[in-house]
Amino acid sequence: MRRFATPRRLAIAAALVVLPSLFVPGVASAATAKPHAKFHPRLRFAMGLIPRRGAFDPAAGPALKVVYHGGRVMRGVTIHTVFWAPAGYHFDGSPGGGAPGYEALMKQFLVDAAHGGPAGADVFSTLTQFHDQSGPGDPHLSYDPSADSIDLTAPYPGRGSQCASPSGTATCITDDQLQRELDSVIAAQAPSARGLTNVWLVFLPPDVDTCILAGSCASDAFAGYHSVFDRGHGPTVYVPVPDPLIEVTPPPGADPQGNPEGESALDTVAHEIVESITDPYGTGWMDPTGMEVGDKCELGPQAGTPIGYAPDGSPYNQLINGHQYLLQEMWSNDISGCVQGSTAPGPTADLPSVSMRQFSPWLTGSLGHPGSTAVHIELDRGQTGVATASTRTRADGSWGPVRLRAAHGASHAVGDDREVLLVSYGFGFGAPPPEAIAPGAGGDPFSEAGFTGWTDLDNGVVVGARSVQINPCGQVGVLALRVGGRLTEPPAQLCNTQTDIASVSTGPIRPGTRVLFSSDDNRAALPGLTPDGALVKLTIAPGEPNALANQLGGGVPTCEALLRIGTVRCGGLEADARYRLAGRAVRSSLRGVAALSGLRLHGGQLIALVNRGGRLLTTLHVAHLRVDLVGARTRIAGGRCQPGDFYGAVPTFSSQAGLSGAGLLSAVICPPSGRAHGLSTATIAQTDDFSGGQTIVTVPRIDSTMPLADETLYGPFRASAQSGLPGPAGSVIARGTPVAVRITPAGSRRAVFSAANVDTARGVAVRALPAGTYLAQWRLH
Numbered sequence: 001m002r003r004f005a006t007p008r009r010l011a012i013a014a015a016l017v018v019l020p021s022l023f024v025p026g027v028a029s030a031a032t033a034k035p036h037a038k039f040h041p042r043l044r045f046a047m048g049l050i051p052r053r054g055a056f057d058p059a060a061g062p063a064l065k066v067v068y069h070g071g072r073v074m075r076g077v078t079i080h081t082v083f084w085a086p087a088g089y090h091f092d093g094s095p096g097g098g099a100p101g102y103e104a105l106m107k108q109f110l111v112d113a114a115h116g117g118p119a120g121a122d123v124f125s126t127l128t129q130f131h132d133q134s135g136p137g138d139p140h141l142s143y144d145p146s147a148d149s150i151d152l153t154a155p156y157p158g159r160g161s162q163c164a165s166p167s168g169t170a171t172c173i174t175d176d177q178l179q180r181e182l183d184s185v186i187a188a189q190a191p192s193a194r195g196l197t198n199v200w201l202v203f204l205p206p207d208v209d210t211c212i213l214a215g216s217c218a219s220d221a222f223a224g225y226h227s228v229f230d231r232g233h234g235p236t237v238y239v240p241v242p243d244p245l246i247e248v249t250p251p252p253g254a255d256p257q258g259n260p261e262g263e264s265a266l267d268t269v270a271h272e273i274v275e276s277i278t279d280p281y282g283t284g285w286m287d288p289t290g291m292e293v294g295d296k297c298e299l300g301p302q303a304g305t306p307i308g309y310a311p312d313g314s315p316y317n318q319l320i321n322g323h324q325y326l327l328q329e330m331w332s333n334d335i336s337g338c339v340q341g342s343t344a345p346g347p348t349a350d351l352p353s354v355s356m357r358q359f360s361p362w363l364t365g366s367l368g369h370p371g372s373t374a375v376h377i378e379l380d381r382g383q384t385g386v387a388t389a390s391t392r393t394r395a396d397g398s399w400g401p402v403r404l405r406a407a408h409g410a411s412h413a414v415g416d417d418r419e420v421l422l423v424s425y426g427f428g429f430g431a432p433p434p435e436a437i438a439p440g441a442g443g444d445p446f447s448e449a450g451f452t453g454w455t456d457l458d459n460g461v462v463v464g465a466r467s468v469q470i471n472p473c474g475q476v477g478v479l480a481l482r483v484g485g486r487l488t489e490p491p492a493q494l495c496n497t498q499t500d501i502a503s504v505s506t507g508p509i510r511p512g513t514r515v516l517f518s519s520d521d522n523r524a525a526l527p528g529l530t531p532d533g534a535l536v537k538l539t540i541a542p543g544e545p546n547a548l549a550n551q552l553g554g555g556v557p558t559c560e561a562l563l564r565i566g567t568v569r570c571g572g573l574e575a576d577a578r579y580r581l582a583g584r585a586v587r588s589s590l591r592g593v594a595a596l597s598g599l600r601l602h603g604g605q606l607i608a609l610v611n612r613g614g615r616l617l618t619t620l621h622v623a624h625l626r627v628d629l630v631g632a633r634t635r636i637a638g639g640r641c642q643p644g645d646f647y648g649a650v651p652t653f654s655s656q657a658g659l660s661g662a663g664l665l666s667a668v669i670c671p672p673s674g675r676a677h678g679l680s681t682a683t684i685a686q687t688d689d690f691s692g693g694q695t696i697v698t699v700p701r702i703d704s705t706m707p708l709a710d711e712t713l714y715g716p717f718r719a720s721a722q723s724g725l726p727g728p729a730g731s732v733i734a735r736g737t738p739v740a741v742r743i744t745p746a747g748s749r750r751a752v753f754s755a756a757n758v759d760t761a762r763g764v765a766v767r768a769l770p771a772g773t774y775l776a777q778w779r780l781h
Contacts, residue, residue, distance in 0.1 A: 044500035045474030050223040064287040071283025075138040084152040099258030110143040112321035120343035129346025130278040165209035167219035172209040194234040206245035218242035224268035226276040230493040239272040256310035256324040293331040297338035352432040355537040358415035364400030374426030382667040386644030387412035413689040418667040435524040451521040461542040473502035477521025509545040512613025548592030557617040623695030641670035649683040720763025746773040
């Protein structure tokens with residue numbers, strides 16, 4: 001502030017006080033990318049990948065138990081083998097010394113596995129530990145080489161359509177090409193040998209590479225994997241087995257059968273058969289990082305204590321049907337470690353469960369078995385409990401529906417990745433341990449490294465006119481899609497191994513057709529708290545057919561209300577289509593955005609969006625939000641906010657990543673008291689937990705004032721100011737917010753002039769003031 005001694009001068013120094021009191025609802029969404037491990041046992045819908053032979057797997061290890069993820073396991077399995085070698089290709093014969101050749105050794109091993117050894121003495125005996133909801137696992141296999149093996153001589157796809165082998169191998173077939181050929185062979189020769197009682201092993205000769213994706217091939221990335229496909233003839237569980245020579249020449253010393261090449265492949269065969277049976281759809285048994293029962297013990301193959309030595313000096317750890325083998329161990333939950341065999345029954349799959357729907361306060365669940373006990377649920381946001389519900393289970397163990405309510409009675413809905421649901425049970429026989437359910441802490445399911453959260457589901461479902469696309473469709477829990485109230489074919493059976501997208505044909509989907517999508521997965525496994533976890537079902541309502549993606553992705557409809565300019569905008573809609581918004585007719589743009597202006601908006605208002613089919617797409621609940629700001633402070637000086645709702649900007653999420661728990665501890669909410677004092681002014685916003693939208697305070701700025709700061713004036717003058725919101729390309733919109741002014745002599749609190757609003761075309765006249773220095777205080781409300 002400058003002072004002047006000249007008696008005829010008036011200097012007015014400008015300071016600013018802003019006391020905004022407006023709220024603007026809106027929507028946000030998001031993206032947090034996650035680092036990828038150098039090796040992970042899943043790639044798209046290819047599961048149980050074995051790392052390159054000789055490569056150290058930093059992800060493997062027995063730190064965590066495998067847990068049940070809600071899907072099916074296989075029982076009474078028949079093994080089928082396909083040896084695909086067209087003219088000019090062959091599988092290697094005996095290396096000498098009476099050792100069986102490659103193909104003969106594969107058949108011998110599978111005959112032995114079907115015959116079995118002493119109880120609990122081979123790797124397949126561990127299968128009894130891995131139950132599903134139909135009962136315990138089954139270690140018994142069937143294999144008859146005369147009936148269950150095919151020597152396939154069909155030519156490989158033409159060179160022009162083949163993959164590019166990283167090692168320069170001349171012949172390279174894609175996973176899709178392998179699926180097509182296998183599907184054709186089964187349809188012609190064994191049409192009934194599909195489903196969860198059959199596993200198909202497809203062997204490739206040593207001069208053939210195979211790739212899942214470009215650069216993810218047998219010669220540089222994996223030694224085998226298992227997956228499932230359905231090309232219109234039913235689900236087919238299959239295991240590609242590339243020859244070990246495609247990546248390395250196995251040395252002698254680990255070959256009790258005398259064939260290092262073949263016995264290296266046997267390790268892959270055992271690994272993938274066990275994992276196919278315990279996790280056929282990627283929804284069976286794995287640990288919270290996605291490691292299956294073979295992955296956790298693949299640091300061999302020479303693992304465990306040898307039970308003897310073959311004539312060539314090689315150790316062996318399996319004696320199956322009189323033949324000696326050296327195989328990797330398999331995981332046992334019974335000892336939390338790797339074993340060569342086991343008679344342990346293992347845990348049951350009767351896990352407690354919780355079901356919830358996005359943007360709803362209602363929850364249901366079950367103990368997983370009959371029994372009566374108390375159930376208490378707490379919804380936590382920003383490490384603060386914001387709502388609770390309590391009930392008792394029925395005689396069959398089920399409970400709910402119950403509604404989440406805050407202490408003051410208001411409901412709170414679930415559906416945000418930043419929140420945590422805590423479920424605890426009363427005392428009594430069979431009462432489960434407490435569960436902590438954090439949908440946003442599932443890692444990155446797009447790299448098959450964890451379960452999906454709410455945002456992943458919103459991003460991953462796109463509704464078409466006659467189909468629904470789901471991404472990712474691998475290792476994201478038991479998926480269920482309902483169109484018009486009817487269940488479709490299970491999406492996992494249609495999952496494309498190479499794209500991780502399931503395209504589910506549905507018949508016509510009209511604007512009024514209701515679509516629901518759910519993922520039921522183990523989202524509560526925590527070592528030391530709930531080691532077996534709980535099955536948690538998340539259900540969303542995707543958008544309309546042919547809706548364009550908005551911030552939330554996948555065409556999920558969301559709205560924002562701009563209070564200052566009386567406008568509501570909704571995105572994620574069909575292009576150039578009719579809607580009713582806040583009770584009025586509107587039409588969407590070519591970008592799938594509908595807008596309505598000239599509204600009087602206020603806290604507590606419900607803004608409904610209905611499409612031309614009469615389907616309610618979303619309802620935005622405008623929050624009660626008023627804040628007081630003073631000067632350029634970074635904290636709110638006073639005001640009120642909506643208790644328990646998230647405060648601030650919504651974390652942004654990409655369409656290829658989950659939250660990974662990054663926002664759980666940093667999430668900020670409006671405190672239970674409803675006092676806004678002390679909250680950050682960086683983004684003044686609250687999230688509507690009933691729609692995913694937001695209420696956003698956008699503070700108009702004072703763009704210019706007259707007189708200017710430190711300006712010297714003579715005689716009468718005019719006081720004026722202009723306010724507005726930042727617009728596109730540096731423009732100013734929403735002008736006209738009242739700006740008051742108060743002029744006081746320097747060092748005095750007595751006003752010599754004041755006006756309620758000087759944001760007018762000509763401002764307000766001010767009479768001549770005595771010479772001196774003055775302070776002008778501008779106030780915007």
